[in-house]
Amino acid sequence: MSEDQLKRETEQFTPLQPGERLTHVDSLRGFALLGILLANSLYFQYGMFSFERFAENFGSLDAAMATIISIFVEGSFYPLFSILFGFGAVMIWQRTQEKGRPFGWLFLRRMLLLAFIGFVHAYFIWDGDILLTYGICGLFLLLFIKCKPATILGWAVGIFLLIGLPGLIPDDGSEESFNFTSIQDQEIEASANGSYLDMIEYRLTADPFQDMEDGGVYAAFMSVFMGLQVIALFLVGAYLAKKGWIHRPESFRSLLTKMTAIFIPIGLLIKGSYAFTGNLQLEYISMIFGGPLLTLGYIAAFLLLSQSGMFQKIFSAFGYVGRMALSNYLGQSVIMTTIYFGYGFGFFSQLGLLLGTVIVFAVFSLQILLSRWWLKNNRFGPIEWFWRVGTYLRPQKLRK
Secondary structure, rough: OOOHHHHHHHHOOOOOOHOOHHHHHHHHHHHHHHHHHHHHHHHHHHHHOOHHHHHHOOHHHHHHHHHHHHHHOOOOHHHHHHHHHHHHHHHHHHHHHOOOOOOOHHHHHHHHHHHHHHHHHHHHHOOOOOOOHHHHHHHHHHHHHOOOOOHHHHHHHHHHHHHHHHHHHOOOOOOOOOOOHHHHHHHHHHHHHHHHHHHHHHHHHHOEEEOOOHHHHHHHHHHHHHHHHHHHHHHHHHHHHHHOOOHHHOOOOHHHHHHHHHHHHHHHHHHHHOOOOOOHHHHHHHHHHHHHHHHHHHHHHHHHHHOOOOOOHHHHHHHHHHHHHHHHHHHHHHHHHHHHHOOOOOOOOOOOHHHHHHHHHHHHHHHHHHHHHHHHHHHOOOHHHHHHHHHOOOOOOOOO
């Protein structure tokens, strides 16, 4: 890109200022972060690969809590975050069109920076990162950003149907090929007893599929299918942005009511069918379809409640966290790994899910207070500020 192109792209174009934001979308993003923290808390406390080993010995209370989180939370809040990501990408594209500015290079920088932040997060903070995947998969939005809503929706549905095909394979009751014994041993040792450097070494060198025949093929399959699901969710968000349903929920109350009534029961039915049977075929169907369908119901219900005048203090609290979503997402990992990992307080696998859930709400409440305090004097979160400077290639005023 030439110097003149770069100058034309960046001059007189800046990110949304606080007064221009859709506050209910900030609240929805904060709600997503609460769900993500609750779902991730299982893996902060018991490990990404080791959770199932510990779950086999849960008492009735922890088992009940795990089932509740599995049905109502897990697999339904990272899709919400993903949908809002696609929604935000279209909003940025629309603003560039209004200002007559190019979009492609700006969005490319934005995704590369996000991938860099995700890489640092995944290998130096916590390996349950989603940002690196977002940074890579987000580039595919460049292929669809100018498409009509019907085209975007068609591609999203098509991708979901494609990745849903393995769900047609019946569960024969055999789990012999899914052997994670070695990686579980390594993860437990590193998480419970390892130093910070031990954890970094584990993340850089561990092979989750080392005990599986054709483990490399399975790893590639899961990576591609997860990436495709993320892209499909981005497209759902892009579709919603172009339709304007999230922008103006007060104009679509009837539609949102129908979405709530349809998608929440269907999503819960699909997810509950796996949670109470343990069937691997239903697990896959739940992951691909059940979680995202429940997400759509949550979005619709949240938007309806946000317009009702009820619970405004709660929605405002979510909004503080949502305005600093990237900083708070990374902050959650820093706090939770410090609580549970051996190089911190060392409570890995020690507290149980009930107390772990109490910690989740305590941490999120702390984030509400810190976000509110920070935003009194600053326009953006610290990581958001860094991301914006790199995206727009010009200084961004941080202090109000």
